[in-house]
Structures are given as structure tokens and as C-alpha cells.
């Protein structure tokens with residue numbers, strides 16, 4: 001059943017996403033940094049990661065897509081930082097620093113529907129799949145990325161200072177954690 005579901009999703013997602021945005025071409029797939037290639041210097045710490053898909057236009061503007069099984073409102077621009085979901089804004093900055101591209105949108109794309117949530121510069125992607133509350137003016141877009149960077153910087157500082165007490169932000173924070181059984185912090 002799992003295999004059939006995966007094939008069904010893959011066919012539909014490929015059809016829907018082959019041309020996600022006019023003038024943008026899927027350019028970097030499973031783009032990894034910090035594994036075989038160098039990690040990215042985020043200013044005070046080095047970052048390792050993998051981005052599912054990066055579409056790029058002729059001007060070097062980049063759209064990041066991260067595929068998720070489901071895509072809830074928590075992944076939207078209004079909630080992502082309060083929920084501790086810094087992945088998309090941090091990857092937007094990683095693309096700027098590591099791939100020398102100009103990030104204009106980063107979205108989580110649910111596999112079970114075409115819904116996308118994330119952070120999108122106004123006027124850059126078609127509105128049909130973008131939630132209005134995820135749209136930001138360019139300066140707001142950059143401010144949210146900067147806020148995510150600050151949160152990560154604080155977390156790194158805490159780790160270096162030995163401040164590693166569990167601090168789950170929400171009840172959902174620990175749901176898929178592989179060490180939840182020994183951490184004892186599940187809300």
C-alpha cells in the first residue's frame with residue numbers, strides 16, 4: 001500500500017510541479033551542502049543540509065521547494081517561527097550564501113494536495129497555490145529570514161554554553177523525535 005501511495009503521489013506531483021513557476025527551471029535537485037561539499041558559513045556556525053528542489057530563473061532568482069507528506073498552517077509565514085520551524089528561512093539564506101542565488105520564495109509543498117505554505121515575495125509566484133498570508137513585501141521577506149537567523153544563532157550560543165535543556169515550543173514539536181522516549185520533555 002505504501003508503494004502504491006508513493007507512486008500515485010509521485011505521478012501527480014510531477015505533473016503538477018513540472019513547471020511550478022513561469023520562467024523558472026528546476027535547477028538544483030536534492031542540493032546538498034556540508035556532506036561531500038563544504039558546509040555553509042552562517043556567521044558563527046556552519047550549516048549542513050539538503051534542499052529538495054531549487055528552481056532558478058535567468059536572473060538568478062531562486063524558489064526553494066521542500067516536499068512534505070502533509071502541509072499544515074504551521075508552515076505558513078505567520079506561524080513558522082513561533083512554532084520553531086526555521087528550515088525554510090534558513091535554507092533561503094543558505095541558497096544566498098552557498099549557491100549565490102537570490103532567494104525569492106521558499107515553500108513547503110504537501111504531497112497529499114497541491115497546497116503550499118511558506119514564505120513568498122509578493123508578485124513572484126502565481127497566486128493559485130500560494131496562501132495570501134504567506135506573501136510578504138521584499139523587506140518583510142528579508143526581515144523574517146533575519147529573525148530566523150537570529151533564532152538559530154541563539155540556539156547555537158546556547159548549545160555552546162551547555163544550555164541544552166529540552167524546550168519544546170509546541171505539543172507538536174516532539175511528535176517525530178527519535179529520542180523522545182529518553183528526553184522526557186514531551187508536553
Ligand code: SF4
Nearest residue numbers: 166174177180183185
Ligand atoms: S523530545 Fe526532547 S529532544 Fe526531542 S524534540 Fe522534544 S525536546 Fe527536543
